[in-house]
Amino acid sequence: MGFAxxxxxxxxxxxxVVVEVQADLEPGVAAFTLVGLPDKSLTESRDRVRAAxxxxxxxxxxxxLTVGLSxxxxxxxxxGFDMAIACSVLGAAERIDPRVLADLVMIGxxxxxxxxxxxxxxxxxxxxxxxxxxxQVVVPECAAAEATLVPGVxxxxxxxxxxxxxxxxxxxxxxxxxxxxxxxxxxxxxxLRVPGSGADTAASGAAWPDRGLDLADVVGQVTARTGVxxxxxxxxxxxxxxxxxxxxxxxxxxxxxxxPRLTRQESLEVTAVHSVAGLLPxxxxxxxxxxxxxxxxxxxMQSLVGGGPGIARPGAVALAHxxxxxxxxxxxxxxxxxxxxxxxxxxxxxxxxRSAGVVRFPARFLMVLAANPCPCGRFSQRDSLCECPxxxxxxxxxxxxxxxxxxxxxxxxxxxxxxxxxxxxGTRGESxxxxxDRVRAAxxxxxxxxxxxxxxxxxxxxxxxxxxRWHAEPGAMDxxxxxLERGVLTARGIDRxxxxxxxxxxxxxxxxxxxxxxxxxxxxxxxVPRGVPTxxxxxx
Numbered sequence: 001m002g003f004a005x006x007x008x009x010x011x012x013x014x015x016x017v018v019v020e021v022q023a024d025l026e027p028g029v030a031a032f033t034l035v036g037l038p039d040k041s042l043t044e045s046r047d048r049v050r051a052a053x054x055x056x057x058x059x060x061x062x063x064x065l066t067v068g069l070s071x072x073x074x075x076x077x078x079x080g081f082d083m084a085i086a087c088s089v090l091g092a093a094e095r096i097d098p099r100v101l102a103d104l105v106m107i108g109x110x111x112x113x114x115x116x117x118x119x120x121x122x123x124x125x126x127x128x129x130x131x132x133x134x135x136q137v138v139v140p141e142c143a144a145a146e147a148t149l150v151p152g153v154x155x156x157x158x159x160x161x162x163x164x165x166x167x168x169x170x171x172x173x174x175x176x177x178x179x180x181x182x183x184x185x186x187x188x189x190x191x192l193r194v195p196g197s198g199a200d201t202a203a204s205g206a207a208w209p210d211r212g213l214d215l216a217d218v219v220g221q222v223t224a225r226t227g228v229x230x231x232x233x234x235x236x237x238x239x240x241x242x243x244x245x246x247x248x249x250x251x252x253x254x255x256x257x258x259x260p261r262l263t264r265q266e267s268l269e270v271t272a273v274h275s276v277a278g279l280l281p282x283x284x285x286x287x288x289x290x291x292x293x294x295x296x297x298x299x300x301m302q303s304l305v306g307g308g309p310g311i312a313r314p315g316a317v318a319l320a321h322x323x324x325x326x327x328x329x330x331x332x333x334x335x336x337x338x339x340x341x342x343x344x345x346x347x348x349x350x351x352x353x354r355s356a357g358v359v360r361f362p363a364r365f366l367m368v369l370a371a372n373p374c375p376c377g378r379f380s381q382r383d384s385l386c387e388c389p390x391x392x393x394x395x396x397x398x399x400x401x402x403x404x405x406x407x408x409x410x411x412x413x414x415x416x417x418x419x420x421x422x423x424x425x426g427t428r429g430e431s432x433x434x435x436x437d438r439v440r441a442a443x444x445x446x447x448x449x450x451x452x453x454x455x456x457x458x459x460x461x462x463x464x465x466x467x468x469r470w471h472a473e474p475g476a477m478d479x480x481x482x483x484l485e486r487g488v489l490t491a492r493g494i495d496r497x498x499x500x501x502x503x504x505x506x507x508x509x510x511x512x513x514x515x516x517x518x519x520x521x522x523x524x525x526x527x528v529p530r531g532v533p534t535x536x537x538x539x540x
Contacts, residue, residue: 011121023067039075055112077310236410307354445509
C-alpha cells in the first residue's frame with residue numbers, strides 16, 4: 001500500500017484553483033481509476049502518463065491505482081495535470097519520496113516519450129498557486145519565462161519527466177537534446193496558438209510605430225483625429241461615421257500607439273487572458289503594450305463575448321482588455337451580438353454561465369465603432385450623391401441600437417477627403433509621438449486627481465461622483481443642461497459629456513472644464529458644431 005500527493009491548478013476562466021492530486025496504491029488487479037470530475041482530455045491522461053513513465057525509465061506499478069483530484073466539485077479540464085499525476089503515482093510507488101512532492105505545484109502535459117509540453121494558462125495558474133501560499137512550481141522549460149513573472153515563486157523548468165525525477169531524487173540530471181528546428185516550428189508549442197482568432201498585439205512583433213502606422217499618414221480629418229486623441233486620453237468609446245475611404249480604419253489602427261504603455265499590473269492582467277487563449281507570442285511572455293482586436297463583422301456572439309463548449313474561452317472583449325476593440329462595419333454585425341456588449345461596456349468584465357461553470361473575464365476595453373452613413377456609403381447632408389431610399393437609410397442606421405450608442409462618449413463624423421487635402425504638400429498632421437505625449441500628460445493629470453479613488457481614467461468615474469466632487473466652472477454646463485431638457489441628451493449622456501470635458505481639460509492643462517471644453521465635448525458627443533476649435537492644439 002502506498003500514498004502520495006502533490007498539487008496542480010485547475011483554471012476557470014483566468015482564475016485558478018489549486019487542486020490536490022492524490023495517488024493511492026492498493027493490492028489487487030492492476031487498474032487505473034481517475035476520479036474528481038475530469039473532462040475527456042484529462043481522462044485520457046491515464047494512457048499518456050503510463051507511456052511517459054515507462055519511456056522515462058520508470059516502472060509502472062502493477063497494482064490497483066486510484067488517482068483523485070480534490071476538490072472533486074471543481075471541473076477540471078485539459079492536459080496540464082499530467083506531470084502532477086505521474087509524480088504522485090511515482091511517489092505512491094516509492095520511486096520518489098512523497099514528502100518532496102507535498103509542497104510542489106506541477107503544471108504541464110506529458111508526451112508519450114516523456115517530454116514535458118507547455119499548456120495554456122501558465123501565468124494565471126502560477127498566480128493562483130502563489131495566492132494559495134505555494135512557493136515552488138514546476139513547469140515546462142519553454143514556459144519558465146512566463147512563470148517567473150510572478151514574484152515570490154521559485155520556478156523549475158524541465159524538458160522531460162526523466163529530468164524531473166532526477167531532480168526530485170537528487171540524482172544526476174540527464175541532458176535532453178533541444179528540438180532542432182531547422183526552420184520548422186517547435187512541435188512542443190503546437191496547439192498553444194489559435195489561428196484565425198482575429199486578435200493581434202503589438203507584442204506579437206515590433207512596436208506599433210515601427211510598423212509604419214503613424215497618425216501623420218491620415219489626411220485631413222481634424223475632428224476625427226481629435227476624437228481619437230480624446231478617446232485615448234480618457235478611455236472613452238468612439239463611434240466614427242463616414243463614407244468609404246475617409247480614413248476610419250486608419251485612425252482606429254493607429255489608436256493603440258497613442259495609448260500609454262501598460263503598467264505591470266495591467267500587463268499581468270492582459271498576459272493572463274492571452275495565455276489562457278493561447279495567444280502569447282513565442283519568446284516574449286509579457287505583453288506590455290495595449291492589445292488590438294478587430295473581429296470580422298460575421299463574428300458570432302460567442303466569439304465576441306466568449307463561450308464555447310465546456311468551460312468558456314475568452315472572446316474578443318476579453319482579448320481587448322486594456323486595449324482597443326475595433327468593430328469595423330458595425331451595422332453589419334448581428335444586432336444581438338452588438339447588444340451583448342452593453343453589460344461589459346458598463347462593468348468592465350463579462351460573466352459567462354455554462355453548464356460546466358460560471359466564468360468571469362476582465363473586459364475593460366476602449367471600443368471603436370466604424371460605420372458608413374448608409375448602405376451605399378455616400379449619404380451626406382452636404383450633397384445628394386446617395387441613391388438609397390430614405391427607408392433603407394433609416395433601417396441601416398437603426399441597426400446600432402440606442403442603448404448601445406448611449407454608452408459611446410464620442411460620435412464623430414469623418415468627412416470625405418478632398419482633392420486639395422490629398423494633393424497638398426507639407427501639410428501633414430501631427431505625428432503619433434506628438435499626440436501620445438499629450439495623452440500621457442493628460443493621463444498623469446487625471447491620475448493625480450483620482451489618486452485616492454478606485455478609478456484611473458475619466459471614463460471610469462461614476463456620474464454621481466462627477467456631479468458632487470468634480471464640478472465644471474460656473475455656467476460651463478448650461479448648454480449641456482439645455483440639451484438635456486430638449487431631449488438631445490439623456491441623464492447618462494450629460495454625465496458622459498462632463499467626463500469628456502474633464503478629459504479635454506486635462507489635455508489642454510486647464511484646472512477645471514470651462515465653457516470651451518464643455519462645448520467641444522458636446523460637439524464630439526452630438527455631432528452638432530458649437531463654434532469652437534476642434535483641434536486640441538488650438539485650445540492650448
